[in-house]
Amino acid sequence: MTIPPPIAMLAELTHRCPLSCPYCSNPVQLQGKAAELDTATWADVFRQAADLGVLQLHISGGEPASRPDLVDLTAAAHDAGLYTNLITSGIGLTPKRLDALESVGLDHIQLSMQGTTAGLADWVGGYKGGFTRKMAIAQEIKARGIPLTLNAVMHRHNLDDLDATIDLAVELGARRLEVACVQFHGWAVRNRDMLLPTFEQTEATKRTVAAATKRLRGILAFDFVPPDYYSDYPKACMGGWGSAGLNVTPDGTVLPCHAAESIPHLTFQSVRDVPLADIWFKGDAFNAYRGTDWLPEPCQSCERRDIDFGGCRCQAMMLAGDASVTDPVCTRSPDHGLVLKVLEDAGVARKDGEFTYRAYAGKQG
Amino acid sequence: MILELAPTDRPFLPRGVRVQPDRVRGGMVLLAPEKAIRLDAIGEAILARVTGQASFDEIVDDLAQTYNAPRDQIGTDVQRFLVGLRARMYLGVNP
Numbered sequence: 001m002t003i004p005p006p007i008a009m010l011a012e013l014t015h016r017c018p019l020s021c022p023y024c025s026n027p028v029q030l031q032g033k034a035a036e037l038d039t040a041t042w043a044d045v046f047r048q049a050a051d052l053g054v055l056q057l058h059i060s061g062g063e064p065a066s067r068p069d070l071v072d073l074t075a076a077a078h079d080a081g082l083y084t085n086l087i088t089s090g091i092g093l094t095p096k097r098l099d100a101l102e103s104v105g106l107d108h109i110q111l112s113m114q115g116t117t118a119g120l121a122d123w124v125g126g127y128k129g130g131f132t133r134k135m136a137i138a139q140e141i142k143a144r145g146i147p148l149t150l151n152a153v154m155h156r157h158n159l160d161d162l163d164a165t166i167d168l169a170v171e172l173g174a175r176r177l178e179v180a181c182v183q184f185h186g187w188a189v190r191n192r193d194m195l196l197p198t199f200e201q202t203e204a205t206k207r208t209v210a211a212a213t214k215r216l217r218g219i220l221a222f223d224f225v226p227p228d229y230y231s232d233y234p235k236a237c238m239g240g241w242g243s244a245g246l247n248v249t250p251d252g253t254v255l256p257c258h259a260a261e262s263i264p265h266l267t268f269q270s271v272r273d274v275p276l277a278d279i280w281f282k283g284d285a286f287n288a289y290r291g292t293d294w295l296p297e298p299c300q301s302c303e304r305r306d307i308d309f310g311g312c313r314c315q316a317m318m319l320a321g322d323a324s325v326t327d328p329v330c331t332r333s334p335d336h337g338l339v340l341k342v343l344e345d346a347g348v349a350r351k352d353g354e355f356t357y358r359a360y361a362g363k364q365g
Numbered sequence: 366m367i368l369e370l371a372p373t374d375r376p377f378l379p380r381g382v383r384v385q386p387d388r389v390r391g392g393m394v395l396l397a398p399e400k401a402i403r404l405d406a407i408g409e410a411i412l413a414r415v416t417g418q419a420s421f422d423e424i425v426d427d428l429a430q431t432y433n434a435p436r437d438q439i440g441t442d443v444q445r446f447l448v449g450l451r452a453r454m455y456l457g458v459n460p
């Protein structure tokens with residue numbers, strides 16, 4: 001098998017974030033500030049990524065604006081020839097910083113939405129006053145004409161807010177709205193009974209997105225990530241393991257996907273020790289589930305084998321306790337009963353209490 | 366909104382969308398927000414003419430002439446290609 005070079009890289013500059021969303025995709029073991037790569041090392045990683053074939057750089061976190069050197073890092077990425085996408089909550093950005101980011105060549109901003117009212121958004125994000133500040137910076141982004149995508153992570157407590165989210169995206173001049181139903185990894189697992197949408201909500205969401213896609217054609221493009229627990233087939237996670245993208249954590253650890261550390265038998269290399277190209281092409285973790293040869297039945301003889309590659313490894317790990325089996329979300333998986341059980345339990349346990357917010361273990365980093 | 370371009374519409378790549386060489390894989394690539402699309406020779410030829418100045422008709426004429434191909438066929442291909450980009454908001458249009 002010839003291994004294609006990666007197209008996209010997610011750079012988690014920091015795990016620090018003023019918000020504490022209960023579905024945060026950062027690992028449960030958050031890295032502190034002291035562990036983070038410095039400016040020069042990140043800049044070198046960006047150059048290595050571009051040399052390797054990466055075209056798109058997602059500058060993420062945590063909250064990337066928590067890094068004082070965000071502008072320098074964006075400049076380094078731009079100079080390396082990468083398309084720069086800033087994934088942010090907006091908190092920590094200022095008009096002055098936006099000007100600086102624009103002048104060093106920032107290409108696009110993806111702004112996260114926790115809700116369309118201060119009450120809802122600040123509750124979900126666990127940060128009082130966050131919504132007002134986010135809206136202020138959204139207006140600054142709009143005024144500058146920086147290409148904008150809104151990313152709304154949807155779950156049981158804000159799915160009914162979807163119409164308002166769509167209106168807000170149009171009002172803010174966003175070109176694209178990502179309606180991403182929460183995926184259950186890391187922190188989200190701890191909040192599953194709070195977050196898991198009902199079947200009815202999921203169906204209504206699909207209808208809303210389909211209708212809005214038609215109505216807003218040429219005004220707002222949609223990307224929809226349905227909640228996969230209700231799907232028949234799993235998602236092709238990352239477009240295939242070690243096939244299109246990679247993820248660098250704040251301390252330089254390189255992962256095939258952001259949740260890969262949840263697979264205990266894998267070991268990961270760091271850009272501090274090994275060139276990025278060697279990690280991509282030769283790293284054990286990247287080769288562990290590359291391609292389809294390793295796939296078990298029923299995937300091996302399934303006509304969807306080269307479409308979804310057996311689904312998500314981390315989900316197989318979490319639900320079935322084995323990262324090398326068919327994603328239990330798949331209705332053909334022998335473990336599919338586990339998903340049905342989760343749905344049934346969530347129906348019974350459905351809570352309207354409080355979230356378990358993301359937090360540092362022990363002392364704040 | 367109707368996505369099909371009128372003969373006089375002048376398409377352009379909006380801010381955040383650009384064509385650049387792919388120095389590792391070769392060829393040209395269209396870069397847009399969170400998306401990279403490899404261009405084949407036809408896509409490359411079309412986008413090289415998407416300047417914000419040339420009208421849809423002028424682009425089609427130019428391509429038909431350059432490649433000595435039937436204008437109707439080229440018109441259909443260009444329309445399909447540009448509508449696809451416009452639906453994803455990768456293309457702007459000046460009247």
Ligand code: SF4
Binds near residue numbers: 018024025
């Ligand atoms: S999901 Fe929320 S808490 Fe996690 S990094 Fe994004 S804004 Fe911060």
Ligand code: SF4
Binds near residue numbers: 298303305306330
């Ligand atoms: S059996 Fe495997 S390959 Fe087939 S749809 Fe399910 S997960 Fe995909």
